[in-house]
Amino acid sequence: MEPSRDNPLARFAAFWWGIGVVSLFFVVLLITRLAKGGADAPDPLEEAARLKRLEVRAKVDESQKSHLNSWTVSQDGSTVKANPDAVFDLIGKQLVASKPTASTDAAQVVPGSATAEKLAAAPAGDTSAVDDLTAPAGTAPDAAVMEKGKQAFMLCAACHGLNGEGGPVGPPLAGSDWVAGPVSNLIRIQMRGLEGPITVAGKEYNFPAPMAPMGAASSDEDVAAVLTYVRNSFGNTAPPVSAEQVKMLRSEVGKPALKQADLIPVAP
Ligand code: HEC
The missing domain is CATH 1.20.5 (Single alpha-helices involved in coiled-coils or other helix-helix interfaces)
Known part of the structure; x- marks a missing residue:
């Protein structure tokens, strides 16, 4: 062991x-x-830095105080000297009382709002000035514009049919008097959409869903191209639509959907 x-x-x-x-x-x-x-004796370097900080701080405080006390504030046309508390108080009250101005930009108007109602009551852009600009009957459409319009028409085809023949969710565009009629009607339909019963080529339709404002988000050129395309396809022949005409009715965007009665009447 x-x-x-x-x-x-x-x-x-x-x-x-x-x-x-x-x-x-x-x-x-x-x-x-x-x-x-002794354990509590401060580090001399730390102490020097601390004193310097206090000195700078005192200078900053002094300068702020003199500036704040020289603040003036305008109220009811007269300029008064005010202390910072009073200034903040006043600015706060002004901010709380301020209301944002309602936007009158048609694309930004909230549907159903007071501004929207005011816009709806406003007369449409000068539709006769737009229609007066339409090229004379027999004017052939530009081939490039037709090509562009054909592409854009793919969206319309979902409801109106590939050959504009119509279907369960949209009336025919082929042989439609609306399509061949006043250009202002077509542009306004693109800008505002269309709802309620509509008579196309002598037949009354009443679709469950309205047509949405398809042109609101498209450029003037694209809207003009698709309308020129439908006016010159599926057996339709009508003068082309220009981007300038579309632009003249941009102000229609944001207004409620049109009804047949809002359009310039066309032959049944
Ligand atoms: C979501 C389905 C839908 C789409 C997409 C659509 N439409 Fe329509 N469109 C309709 C409906 C529904 C009506 C009938 C509205 C009514 O009830 O008064 C209509 C009506 C029309 C009319 C007037 C009536 C007629 O037949 O002539 C024109 C013109 C027209 N649309 C053009 C277009 C064009 C151009 C496009 C593409 C840019 C388009 N639509 C896209 C559903 C649609």
Whole structure:
């Protein structure tokens, strides 16, 4: 048997060594602290920086105070000197009392709002001026415009049929008096949409859903192209529609959907 195993003191030698080393560490720490002249004495560098900060802060406060006290505020035409509290108070009240001005930009009007109702009551753009600009009967459409219009027509075809023959969700465009009639009607339908019963080529239709304002988000050129296309396809022949004509009726965007009665009547 090993003698060290029997001796309890020898068995715990490592423990006593540990205690010793830790105590020594604390003793050394204490001595260095005392040598520095007390644990609470501030670092001289830190102290210098702290004093400098206080000095700068005092300068900033002083300058702000003198500026704020020279503030003036205009009220009812007269300019008065005001302290910052009064200025903030007044500005706050003015902000709370201010109301945003209603937008009259047709594309931004909220449907059903007072502004929308006012716009709806406003007369349409000068439709006769638009129709007067229509090229004389027999004017052939531009081939490039027709090509552009054909592309755009894909959207219309969903409801009006690929050959404008009409279907369960849209009336025919082929042989429609509306399509061959006044250009202003067609442009306004694009800008505002169309709802309610409509008679096309002598037949009355009443679709469950209205036509949406398809042209509101398209350029003047695109609307002119698609209308020129439907006026010169599926057996229809009518003078082309110009981008200028479309532009003249942009103001219609944002107004409620048209009804047949809102359009210039065409032959049944
Ligand atoms: C979501 C289906 C739908 C789409 C897409 C659509 N329309 Fe219509 N369109 C209708 C409906 C429905 C009517 C009839 C509205 C009514 O009830 O008075 C109509 C009516 C018309 C009329 C007048 C009536 C007639 O048959 O001549 C024209 C012109 C017309 N649309 C052109 C177009 C053009 C051009 C496009 C593509 C830019 C287009 N529509 C896209 C559903 C649609």
